[in-house]
């Protein structure tokens with residue numbers, strides 16, 4: 190019998206099954222909160238067919254069981270509360286994740302949620318049932334961590350690994366296939382892709398973790414709205430083309446920036462051991478950081494940009510720039526660090542804008 194080649198992500202994005210997509214390419218926006226007796230669902234906080242359509246697409250790409258949440262933060266909360274006995278978050282995680290960890294520690298000291306900057310020490314100190322949460326690439330420092338190696342080391346100790354893969358997206362990286370137990374995404378970024386919806390998703394590698402996460406979602410009520418789930422689903426249909434294009438543009442811009450300002454540029458694509466075709470992450474992704482010597486120079490650069498909008502967030506179709514340490518809670522990053530989220534504009538136009546803004550800021 191002839192073997193079929195597995196279709197590429199761009200193809201599989203159009204084909205993931207879900208019940209009411211049998212009628213056409215798009216799911217219905219299911220707005221019911223209550224269901225007549227005998228139906229598959231009972232109440233809107235338990236499940237919803239529009240969530241399921243979005244979850245089916247993400248689960249198929251990541252190779253696990255996906256659960257949609259109200260936001261990336263709601264997804265992270267469910268992971269911290271329900272996956273491991275104790276949870277440790279690697280210290281260069283997204284500012285909001287670190288704030289959530291300190292908030293949980295303050296209010297529920299009996300719940301062991303901690304932050305650590307020493308990954309090797311952290312892995313060595315893990316006990317059976319513990320959970321380590323890390324971001325790769327991390328936001329906004331753009332560090333990349335070896336998922337397979339860390340998952341193996343944690344599994345030897347009976348511990349678990351959760352990877353926040355928001356910056357990589359399932360187009361570039363599939364952590365479950367590398368041994369991670371859980372994957373987290375802020376769907377507000379690349380998955381929905383148009384800066385018009387807050388959402389989150391967790392993908393569990395097995396049924397036990399999936400049911401713990403489903404219970405956490407139901408009890409904390411951090412559920413995504415059906416309209417938001419539809420928008421996430423809709424965004425996913427173009428995920429591959431958006432991410433591939435934005436990542437290719439970012440790779441080109443990062444190289445040109447490196448030729449211009451050298452070590453000020455941070456880009457996951459520069460880590461050739463982990464990033465590139467056939468490696469953990471297939472390409473560098475769409476986020477670049479530029480570390481200016483002072484916040485004043487960084488601000489002058491951001492002010493001089495004309496095509497890049499001065500705004501927070503990442504993963505949308507428009508390019509954004511932001512000096513991260515404008516937030517007091519972003520206390521782990523150099524004060525001159527500007528994060529660039531590369532969108533879908535013409536690469537030459539973006540380069541001219543960056544080049545001109547650098548000239549202005551450095552003059």
Ligand SMILES: Cc1ncc(COP(=O)(O)O)c(C=O)c1O
Pocket residue numbers: 260261262263283285286324328353355356374375376377378387388389502
């Ligand atoms: C890596 C990462 N994880 C989680 C979050 C939180 O997601 P949300 O804003 O959807 O709650 C963000 C938001 O910026 C993020 O960048």
